[in-house]
Amino acid sequence: MPKDPSLRKVLLIGAGPIVIGQGCEFDYSGTQACKALTEEGIEVVLVNSNPATIMTDPEFASRTYVEPITPDTVARILEIERPDAVLPTLGGQTALNVAIALAESGVLERLGIRLIGAQLPSILMAEDRSKFRQAMTEIGLRTPRSVYVTEIEQAKSVLEEIGLPAIIRPSFTLGGSGGSIAQTPEEFEEKLAWGLHLSPRGEVLVEESVLGWKEFELEVMRDKADNVVIICSIENFDPMGVHTGDSITVAPAQTLTDKEYQRMRDAAIAIIRKIGVETGGSNIQFAVNPANGDMTVIEMNPRVSRSSALASKATGFPIAKIAAKLAIGYTLDEIPNDITRSTPASFEPTIDYVVTKIPRFTFEKFPQADTRLGVQMKSVGEVMAIGRTFRESLQKGIRSLETDRYGFEEVSADEAALEKLLCEPGPNRLWAVGEAFRRGRTLAQVNASTSIDPWFLWHVSEIIAEEARFKVPATRDLARAKRAGFSDRRLAKLAGTTEDAIREERLRAGIVPVYKRVDTCGAEFEANTPYMYSTYDQECEARPSDKKKIMILGGGPNRIGQGIEFDYCCVHGLMGLAKDGYETIMVNCNPETVSTDYDSSDRLYFEPLTLEDVLAIVAVEKPQGVIVQFGGQTPLRLAVPLARAGVPIIGTTPDAIDRAEDRERFSALLTKLGLRQTENGTARSVEAARTLAERIGYPVLVRPSYVLGGRAMQIVHDTPELETYMREAVQVSPEHPVLVDRFLANAIEVDVDALCDGKQAVIAGIMEHIEEAGIHSGDSACSLPPYSLPRYLIDEIERSTRALALELGVVGLMNVQFAIADETVYVLEVNPRASRTVPFVSKAIGRPIAQLAARVMAGKSLAELGYTSEVIPAHVSVKEAVFPFVKFPGVDTLLGPEMKSTGEVMGIDREFGRAYAKAQRGAGMDLPTRGTVLVSLRDEDKAAGAGALRMLQEEGFKLVATAGTAAYMRERGLDVQPIHKVRDGQPHTGTLIAAGEVSLVIATTRIGDAAAVRDSASMRRAALEAGIPYFTTLAGARAAALAIRALRAGEVQPIALQDLHTV
């Protein structure tokens, strides 16, 4: 059954910004889909608000709309483009929800547009838990007992029916948002209310808990001819009770016999048929009672999911690509298997290795957050590791995480604390399991505490036993330890020596890894795709070529501060180098990414990004150059040790990087160029920090050196605050100094990305931050071009940028952060590498700057590449950050110097207000055009705030403000109603928000003033939870006022990138 000829134009819906539960895996799937459809001659129309995606590069679709993924906007795009069909199964829950809305509202029918991939009844049957349960019962499958609740009053009767513990799952939310487990009747009521609130439909499923059961997932694909294949089975290390996105998972399933596995497979096939997913991939989760094998169906995603991305990388079977081909009418037997090229896609991959996925958490960013894991996902990224045994795979996964763990490090906790770590699933449970064995607990004991299957526990206990043997010289066996997956670094620690010493001993003994191929078929057929992983075995299949080649080191797991933007740069680096005829080699361990797609590079090494693992690949491949400046801090940290080991790092030299990062050398650099810097210094002790801060004058910005994403960065206002910071946030030492800078209050921050080939420096983009300096640049909205800066300051910024690039001898990309206070330009920092803003800038100016950078690093000049002058776009691009606060109840939403956003969106239009409005809408903040604005301003914002409030009043908004703000504004002739702060009693700001009488909240607070922060936190939280747009900075509020004015002047229209740029 070949391609459906009636499909000439298809709209693909992307997943939008990266949020917890919906990560960059959907860029991977969407990019594959774009390629697959374009390959078939289908015109692809794409909508995705996330600029940091490869899929939104203009060459991946015929029409690319970087626009909010809302039913309204998508409907407008459908009106403009009139595609034949909408493909909603590759953009996560976001795309599916929009598709449901468009189908239910009749838009699709009215325009005569079909859904392909999955039909509305199927989506609803899979998503609506009571329908799903009914369907399962009809095909003889068990699901946990459950009841649908729409009213809080039902709580009592439901509790009687289901019992405790009970699982609470709001319908139609991403990554299980609002899902939780209730242990007590009080908790039950509280969590039920929260769930009802979060569900877009006000529906919650209360479900029988199968806590502690074994958890499995199957990735299923079906085609129009009803051929069904299982791509991958996955078993969770963490039993039921922990969201699968937060669980350590292993592929294939390990503890099922064939009969049990086939029964699950039969069930999965029956489910996909019953639900009626016509074509494409689905993910089905099962729970199995470890005592008797009872099996229940937990849920089904009728779309490509995070697990599909993992399964694709785990098996080499490109689920998203095949799903796209099936959606347009092909059947599995008509599509070739890319890896073997000789066999069809209608088979089930078999793997001859073990894959382990470990989630990456960033609880350190949210100190108030509950770190216990449950049914709501909390991790922000993940790593995948491949090994020939589970032990090897698990240990490779651990060191891939980049959490300064290189194995089963010791856990310092007393017995009671250790028991708690074991019993309550949290981000560190794996190491607690190791520690428990180290302290002599038995497998039965650990199983009783954790419910983790004994099979997994046994392997951990074997690793710990191997550690014990390694500690004793008489029983030390290096070869054996390496086969068990140990890192040199961990072994060095166990043996009381250095990593270098272990490596030397290993190389002398000829103990080196070999590379095996991921081939979908267990070596039954010859693999044509060089997708490789290391192991300690006999035969190496790397077969490196003697072509000229360059290796790019990726960014590792996504985390706050280092995400998809860096993967975007890596992928562009690969594309650029390919244009110049280089063989490209990619090294990365993040399964969600496009860079780890086997067709992004010529050769893919799915490996941890540690010195040991990278050196081993370099030894086999012998590349002419290694690029470390695209993957963020992860590869950058390796630059110096790699260079020391003789690895040819290309691009900006490690010395230039050091000159920019070492504060003292940096100051000297600025002085030499006559550029201004805020007063600053480096402190190597608490005492030195105090003296320094007092000399500079408070407030000061303090942070440890060498950080990304503003880790532990803080503004402190006085000495006691400084001392608290030095005591609690950082361990200052001569090796780990702390940087102290004067903090510029109310300064405008400007980010600049530039390209330089060592001889010529060209500006790529100048971005004016909306939020003032002091808010982490990653959390700040920004505008390209600047929307309020005078020309002479822009000129000065450009001159300074070029001078810095040339003086440092930058080869490739450079990012500079400036602050402007009192019409003076200060240089805050220089990063001679790809920055987080590169994809945004590329999209805004319509030039692939990361590609150009890679080619420059490989030796081309900017003149040769035809990039010699800055591109000034005629339109305005606004970037806005997206935050995970909704996932962390109780966490304050106030922004500061520590980065907290997980993703970003872009708004593009012909003027600032409209572009900002689109960006806000893309970030989920639909700005109101009428209603009441609730305001509370800190003193220093009051004067400047009056202008924004006046504008809102002119646009017809009613103003309500806390006493001080109201009085101040009334004095300036504004009509403002006063209202109590929460501490002053009812009716207060919270009452007003709860009553639904507020349509916009503006609340600024002096960061560092703990009392004020506490007082205003409840207001911000209430706004977040009520889904009301809120601004915590005055600058944000001013921009919002401009946007509202633009919206009131006329509804914004979607614009395709292809209409803005002529590339």
Next chain:
Amino acid sequence: MSAPTDEAVLVLSDGTVYRGTAFGARVEGAGEVVFHTGMTGYQEILTDPSYSGQIVCMTYPEIGNTGCNPEDDESRGVFLSGFVVRDHVDFPSNWRSRESLQQFLVRHNVPGISGIDTRALVRRLSKSGAMNGLVAQAPFDIATLRRRAAALPSMAGLNLVDAVTCKEPYEFREGTPWSLEPPVQGKRYRAVAYDYGIKRNILHELVNAGFDVTVVPADTPAKAVLARKPDGVFLSNGPGDPAAVTYAIPIVRELVAARVPIFGICLGHQILGLALGGSTRKLRFGHHGANQPARDEQTRRVMIASENHGFAVDAAALAKAGDVEVTHVNLNDGTVEGLRHRTLPLFSVQYHPEASPGPHDTAYLFRRFRALVESTHA
């Protein structure tokens, strides 16, 4: 550190030596080295009589995870001569496990070797074709083992059925609870199953499809079978070269002539092919796995099939054999996966609809056999 006495080797007929660790029984094993790509089902593989005379290497590296249990045995014993794995997991975790793989292999006197680069071995076999080999434990003399491995007889021309078939006829009435579909209700038919090395799950599936089964030894004359007045005759799977089971071919020819409904699987399919005038040939390294794509040429549906065979029916020869048509094709290499006769009530498949191990996609064939029997009765 493993004691030196744990050392074991796998020596191939081409002289390649893989050094690893011994597990299971400490006896020597000799046979044709083949690999199986299934990720589950090692116990079913170990107890499948079709592996008689073979040393099986599992491509999935972690083996032993679920231990062994009486329910998953596919026959009365273990007929293969050696078991090769990357990582022997001597710690079973499964609610049905009754003994470890180690205990199971010792009980059945089968040697195992672990810790070798199984992927390297598989790549060698898939490039050069299946070869003979020896599994032995220390102390050994490599030169002698190499010589002996090279001298082992080829699988082609070997009749291994005699060693595995039952000695006396027996009745089988037990179905399987592991099928998602409930057993067929209604009239029960009588089937006689030729045991060339039959797997128990075939019998379970025949019972589920509504047959009362009598299993008979491989050399039971056609007349003796027809005297039982069966509603259908089943030809089972089994080991070795179909052409070498010389007595079976004329027996089946007689059964075909008697127009009794016939269903064959694997070796049974090959013997039926030969009886119908076709020919068989040895494949380079065969199909041994649970993920083979077999397409039904009539419906164009692709079934994921469990397979285990080193020989195949030749399509060209079959085409000349009159009213016989190829019904199923392997999409990986185009080999014949199924055949039927245009006028006579018979069909057969190369793959294993009874799975065990493997997917149940083609289990409907047992019901098709029932339908064939029913239509012949009508």
